[in-house]
Amino acid sequence: MMLRALQTFAAVLTLYFLAAAPAHAGKTLDTIRSRGQIICGVNTGLAGFSATNSNGKWSGLDVDICRAVAAATLGDAEKVKYVPLNAQARFTALQSGEIDVLSRNTSFTLTRDASLGLSQTAVTYYDGQGFMVQAKSKIRSAKQLKGQTVCVQSGTTTEKNLTDFSRANGLNIKPVVFEKFEAAESAYFSGRCVAYTTDVSGLASTRNQSAKNPADHIILPDLISKEPLGPMVRRGDDEWLAIVKWTIYGLLEAEEYGITSANVDTIKATTKDPVQGRLLGSTEDSGKLLGLDRDWLARVIKTTGNYGEIFERNVGPQSVLQLPRGLNNLWNHGGIQYGMPVR
Numbered sequence: 320m321m322l323r324a325l326q327t328f329a330a331v332l333t334l335y336f337l338a339a340a341p342a343h344a345g346k347t348l349d350t351i352r353s354r355g356q357i358i359c360g361v362n363t364g365l366a367g368f369s370a371t372n373s374n375g376k377w378s379g380l381d382v383d384i385c386r387a388v389a390a391a392t393l394g395d396a397e398k399v400k401y402v403p404l405n406a407q408a409r410f411t412a413l414q415s416g417e418i419d420v421l422s423r424n425t426s427f428t429l430t431r432d433a434s435l436g437l438s439q440t441a442v443t444y445y446d447g448q449g450f451m452v453q454a455k456s457k458i459r460s461a462k463q464l465k466g467q468t469v470c471v472q473s474g475t476t477t478e479k480n481l482t483d484f485s486r487a488n489g490l491n492i493k494p495v496v497f498e499k500f501e502a503a504e505s506a507y508f509s510g511r512c513v514a515y516t517t518d519v520s521g522l523a524s525t526r527n528q529s530a531k532n533p534a535d536h537i538i539l540p541d542l543i544s545k546e547p548l549g550p551m552v553r554r555g556d557d558e559w560l561a562i563v564k565w566t567i568y569g570l571l572e573a574e575e576y577g578i579t580s581a582n583v584d585t586i587k588a589t590t591k592d593p594v595q596g597r598l599l600g601s602t603e604d605s606g607k608l609l610g611l612d613r614d615w616l617a618r619v620i621k622t623t624g625n626y627g628e629i630f631e632r633n634v635g636p637q638s639v640l641q642l643p644r645g646l647n648n649l650w651n652h653g654g655i656q657y658g659m660p661v662r
């Protein structure tokens with residue numbers, strides 16, 4: 320009797336400790352370190368966000384996030400292997416372990432957060448869904464799409480938003496659905512649909528990279544959804560989640576505190592400002608708690624620049640996409656980008 324009670328007690332105790340133990344803490348970082356490379360899932364080709372040039376070199380805002388995480392963890396932004404993924408394949412690639420992080424115009428939603436076994440990290444681009452039409456059409460607002468055909472890609476939040484918008488406004492829009500991105504965009508450009516719908520950033524990119532003459536197409540002013548885009552990681556490795564999340568917050572904090580790729584070394588050596596000192600590891604070590612060295616963020620900023628520099632270079636008003644900073648301005652400059660305090 321006594322022995323039975325003791326055995327039960329021991330079993331309960333073991334279960335308690337198993338449940339309390341962190342699941343695979345740091346496993347992803349260990350794998351990455353021994354492999355010497357991060358495997359980053361990106362878009363198949365969305366200029367400004369992730370695309371290759373004629374030499375096969377990847378660039379874009381989403382690509383820069385992969386580079387920043389590589390600089391933080393491996394000390395070298397070049398140590399990234401890019402895996403191009405279409406809308407359908409992206410989540411399975413992360414679930415199966417084919418990639419370490421998915422950095423690809425992916426919206427955060429409750430369903431994705433709760434059902435995929437993946438975790439959303441931090442928002443790198445606040446977007447919304449819009450429509451593109453031919454300038455020669457008379458359509459100048461989304462409500463004028465009544466009864467019209469709209470090309471859309473499946474496996475996206477886009478498809479459902481379109482039917483919601485049509486229903487809510489009694490528009491009877493006729494979605495023409497394609498599994499492949501190339502098929503959806505070429506159907507629109509060949510006139511098969513009156514409009515093409517996706518995130519506005521995607522519309523600007525598609526217009527720029529695929530239209531014969533970009534000026535022949537206009538993006539309507541209406542936004543029909545919220546699309547907070549950002550990287551995702553596999554659930555169950557909180558340490559890795561923290562690294563990706565705090566790299567993004569660090570990029571935002573650097574912009575807020577005036578640290579750029581050009582001045583980071585000087586500020587690091589001379590600053591008397593406690594926040595700058597903490598961010599750059601000159602007075603405090605913020606890397607230790609993440610399993611990184613104390614220069615992690617200084618190195619990231621030196622390589623990719625702060626969030627504002629990443630935005631400007633890839634998609635901002637001076638780039639070919641000419642996207643306004645808008646919601647992606649920092650919170651103290653009229654936007655909603657808000658880096659959590661690195662402290």
Ligand SMILES: N[C@@H](CCC(=O)N[C@@H](CS)C(=O)NCC(=O)O)C(=O)O
Nearest residue numbers: 363405406424425426475476500521
């Ligand atoms: N943000 C939306 C849409 C993302 C998306 O996949 N958009 C399309 C149209 S811009 C795309 O990138 N397609 C490229 C591909 O599937 O290769 C989502 O997360 O579902």
